[in-house]
Amino acid sequence: MRKINRTLISKSISTLVMCSAPLFASAEVVVLKAANIITMDEKNPRAEAIAFDTNTKKITAVGSLKDVSASAPNATVKDLGTTVLMPGFIDPHNHPFLSGITTQAPAFWIAPYVGYKSWADVQAKILKEDKAAPAGVPLIFNGVDKLLQQAPTPTKDVLDKLTPSGRPVLVIDNSGHAVYFNTASIKMLGWKGGKPPANPVGGSFGRNQDGTSNGTANETAAIMAVAGPILPKAIPHLLLSGAEWYAYMASLGITATSEHTYSTGMYKGYLALASVPNSPLRMSVYHMAVDADAGVKATWPDSSMVRKNGIKLWADGTPWLGSVAQSFGYLDNERTRNAEIILGPLGEKGMNYTRLQLDELLDKYSPMGYQMAFHCNGDVGFDVVLDAYEYALNKYNLIGTDHRWRVEHLGAARADQFKRAESLGVTVSLAPFQYIYWGDLLDGTMFKPEYGAQWQRAGDSFKYNIHTTFHNDGSVSPPDTLRNIQHMVTRTTDVGTVHGANQAVTLDQALKASTINGAYQLKRDTEIGSLEVGKYADLVELSADITAINPNEITDKVKVQGTWLGGKKIDTAQFLKEIKAIDPSEHQALGEASLKGVHSH
Template identity: 70%
Template sequence: MSCKSPFNGLALISICCLANIALAETQILKASTIITMDEKNPRAEAVAFDTVTKKITAVGSLSDVQAKAPQATVKDLGSTVLMPGFIEPHGHPGVGGILTQSPTFWVAPTNGYKTWEAVKAKIKQEDAKAPAGTPLMFNGVDKLLQQAPEPTREILDVLTPSGRPIILFDNSGHAAYFNTSATKVFGWTNANPPKNPVGGSFGRNADGTSNGVALEVPAIMEIATPLMLKAIPHPLLSVAKFYAYMSSFGITSSSEMTYNAEQYKPYLALASVPDTPLRISVYHMSTDPTAADEVKWPDPSMARKNGIKLWADGTPWLGTVAQSFPYLDNERTRNAQIILGPLGEKGMNYTRTQLDQILDKFTPLGYQMAFHCNGDVGFDVVLDAYENALAKYNLMGTDHRWRVEHLGAARADQFIRAASLGVTVSMAPFQYIYWGDLLDGTMFEPAIGSQWEAIGSAFAANVRPSFHNDGPVSPPDVLLNIQSMVTRTTDSGKVHGANQAVTMDQALKAVTVNGAYQLKRENEVGSLEVGKYADFVELSADLTKVNPLEITEKVKVRGTWVGGKKIDLKNFIDQVDAIDPSQHKGLIKSSIVDMHAH
C-alpha cells in the first residue's frame, strides 16, 4: 500500500499503519515436504508468508509455524513437494517469445524436430492450413543436428506451393532463409537483393537474383523486420507466452541477457501486470549507446538492471569459437559448413585492447559484467581482461560477482583461476544434452568432446555454477537439466565424460541458490528463509527420492508462486493480451539483434 499524500503529519502516518495492519494477512502452505535450500534448516513441513510484504515469515513444522502465526489460514497442498522457485540466470525472454511462440513455429531439434524431413513436413503442413497470403515464420533449422541442406529460395518455394511468404531462421542466429514470395514483402524487384549492408550479406544466384539466404544481423534485420511486422501482430503477447512457458518449468526468476533501451517499456509492462510469473534482471548490451545509463524501475524486486553483457567469441555450432583445438574433418562437419579451425584468438570478437577499453568504460560505474564465452582460449582472454580491470579499479577481493556464460570448452584449471578472481560461471547443460553425442568423437576428439560442459570441475573449483538454457536456444527444462547433469546423459541416454557428473545437491543449488547469487538476489530468492520473497515451485515428487534417470518421467511441475501469489498463467496471458500492442513494436527489431547475440 502507498502512503503518499499531499497532507503531512502523524495522523496520516497512523492511518497508513492501521490500514497496512488491516490489510496484512498471513497465509500458511503445508506440503508433504519442503526442500528449503537453506543449509541451516534444509527440510520443513510448512511455510508462512505475509500477503502484503510478500515475504516469508516462518519456516518449519506446521505446529511451529502456526504458533508464530495463530490467525493464519492454512492451505494444505497434499502430496505436493515445495521448493524455492527455480532460477535461470541467463535467459532471453524477448527473442524467446518472438522466435518460439505462436504465431512463430519452433522447428528446432531441441523442440522435437530431429530431422530435416520433420522440418519440411511442418512447413508443408502449416502452409496448407494458414489463410491465403498470411506470412509464416519458422525458427530453429540446424544443419549440424538435423543434417539439413542450406534451405535456399528454390527449396522453400517447393515447400510452399500456396505462394505465401515465409521466413525460416537458422538455429545459430546467424542466417535466415526465405522464399520468392517473401522477396515481394521486402520490396525487391524480380527477387533482386539490394547492396549488401555493412556486416552482412545476401546470397545471390549466378544471375544476380537472391538465392533466399541472408547472413548476419544487418542483412537478417533488413529482410526480417517487414515480414515479422506482418506475421506478429502483438509482439508483447509473444514474449508473455515465453514468460508463461518458462513458468511452466518452475522458473520464477530469470534475466534478459541482451537488454537494450527499446526493451524498457515491454519489460516494464510485463513486470506490472498482476499475474506476472517472473522476476527479471536485465544485462545491458555493451554495444547499445545507452548501456552506461542508469535504468530505474518502479519495483526493482520485479525488474531491474544488473549489469553489462559482452561477447568473447561465437558459437560452437558454426566453428566461430576461440579455442585451441580443431574440429574433426568428416562428412557431418563438412555438410554443416563448420570452420574447422582452431581459430585461437582469431575467434575473439574483440582484441584485448578493445576489451580493456570496454571494461574501463563500465567498471567505474559499478556494474556487474557478464561475458558470453565458449572456447578455452576465449576464457583465458576474458580472465586476463577481468584480472587487469579488477586490479586496476581495486576490486580484487571484493564482492563484484563478475560472470562468464556457457563455457563449453572450459578446463578445470580455468575454473580454479576464475574462483581466485571472484568470478562466477553460468553453465549450459543444453550444449551437452542435445549435442553431446556429436561433440564426443564427431565434432571433436573424445578427450575434448566428452568433457564439454565440465560442470563437475566447476563445482570442484567452487565458482558457484548455475544452469541455464539460453532460451530460445533450447527449452527452459530445469528438471531435464538436473537429470542430465546428475546422470551425465544426453537426450539419447548416452553417457560421455562420467567424471563431470554432479551430485543431486549440487544440481539443486545450481537452479536455486547459485542462480540467485549470480543475479545478486540471494537476499530475496533462491532459498526459503524468513525475510525472502515467497517464491515457490510445486512439484509432484521429491527430487531426492526419485531415480535420477527417471526425474523427467516421475516429477512434474504443478505450478509456481511469486511473492506469495499462486500464478494463474491464463490470467497473465489475458492481462497482456489486453495491452495496446502498438506500444511494443520495437520488440521486433530488438529480437533480431538478440537472436545473433546469444
C-alpha cells in the same frame, strides 16, 4: 559417475523457526503445509511448513507446522497435501522476447528437441503450414539445425519449393546466427532486381553469382534487415508472444530469469509484463554493449520485478557453426562438411573483438558499477576474457569486491580456467543443453573424445567457489530446469548415453545451480533462491521429493504443479488474458529490439 549426496534426505525436519515479528494479523499471514519443503538453506534444509506475509510478500517463518503456526496463531493454513515445495527455479540466462516471438504461435518452433528430428520433418511442417495459413500471411519458423537434423542450407531455391502458395517465409537457424527466406520475402523487402543492399557492418547477405539474393543472411545486422520488416506482419501481438514464453517458463517451475540481450526498445515491454497482477517471473536485464546507450541507467517502478543488472558482451560465436575461439579443431567427416562447419581451430581468430576492443569496452562500463557478462564458448575465448577481466578488475580496484562478473556457456572450458575464475571472483553459467542435445555428436563426430566427452565440465566447475549455475538460453533450448538437473547428475544425453562421466555433479550441486546459485549470479540472493525468513515467497510446487527419486527418472516422476511469486499462486492463463488485453500497437518496437540479440547463442 559420482555418488549422489543425500545430505538433504538424512537431515531430519528442522523445527527451527525464525520470525521477523512475533505475531501478525490473520489477514496478512498465510501458512502453507506441504509433504516436504526443501529450503536450499544449509542452516535449515528441510521443513514442514512455511509462513509468509501477503503484504510484504516475504517469508516470516520456516519449520515444523507446530512452530510455524505458533508464530502466527491467527493465520490461514493451507494444506497442500502430497505437494513438495522448493524455492522457485532460477534460469539466469535467457531471452524471453526473442524466444516468445520466434517460437510461440503464430510462429512455429521446428527445433529437433521439440519433435522435428530430421530435415524431412521440417519440410513436411513448412509445407503443411503454408497450405493451411491465410493467403499472403508471412510465416516464421525457428530452429532448423544442420547438425542434428542434417538439414541443407535452406536457401531461397529450397524454400520456394516448400512454399508453393508464394507467401513470404522466414526460417531462423537454431544457432541464431543466420536466417533463410524465399523469393516472396525478397519481394516484400523491395530489393531492386532481387539484389540485397551492401553488407552491413558485422553482417552479410548471401548472393548468387549475378548478385541476386540466395535467400540467406548472417549475423545480427543483416538478420535485422531481413526479419525486421517481416516479423510485425507475421506476429500481430509481439508483447503476447513474449508473455507466452513467460508462461512457458513458469509452467516448468521458473520464477526468476534474465534478458541477456536487452536493449532500450524492450523497456516498455518488460514494464508491461511486470505490471499485471499475475506476472510470473522476476526479471534482471543485461544491456548489449554494442548499443550506444548501453550504459544509461534504467529503472522500473517495482525493482523487485525488473531491474538492470549489467552489460552483455560477446567473446566468440557458436559451436554449431564452428565460429568458436578454441584451441582444437573439428573432425573432418560427412556430418561436419554437410553442416558447412569451419573446421579450424580458429584460436583468437574466432573472437568477435580484439583484446584492445575488449579493454576499451570494459574501460567504458566498469566505472559505472555494472556487472559484466560475457558470452563465451571456446577455451581460447575464455583465456582472453579472463585476461581482460583481470586487467579491468585490477585497474578499477575491484579485486576482492563483490562484483560477480560473469561468463556464460563455456562448452570447451578447461578445469584450470575455473580455478582462475575463482581467484578473480568471477562466476560462471553453464549450458547443459549443449551436452544434453548435442552430446552424442560432440563426442567423436564434432570433436575428438578428449574434447567432446568433456564438453560442459560441470563436475570440474563445482570444485571451485564460482557459484556455478545452469541456464537454457531460450530459444536455443526449452527452459526445462528438471531436465538440466537430471542430465547433469547422470551425465547422460537426451537419449541416455554417458560421455565424460567424470563431469557428473551431485544432486545437491545441481539443485544449487538451479536455485541459490542462480540468485547469487543475478545479485538477488538476499531476496530469493532459498526459503528463508525475509526472502520473497517464490515457490515451485513439485509432485514428488526430487531427492528421493532415482536421478534417471526425475523428468518422468517429478512434475511441476505450479509456482508462487511473492506468496501469490500464479495463474498463467489469467496472466495471458491480462497481456492480451493490452494494445499491441504500443509494442511493435519489440520485434526489432529482440532481433538485436539473435547472435547471442
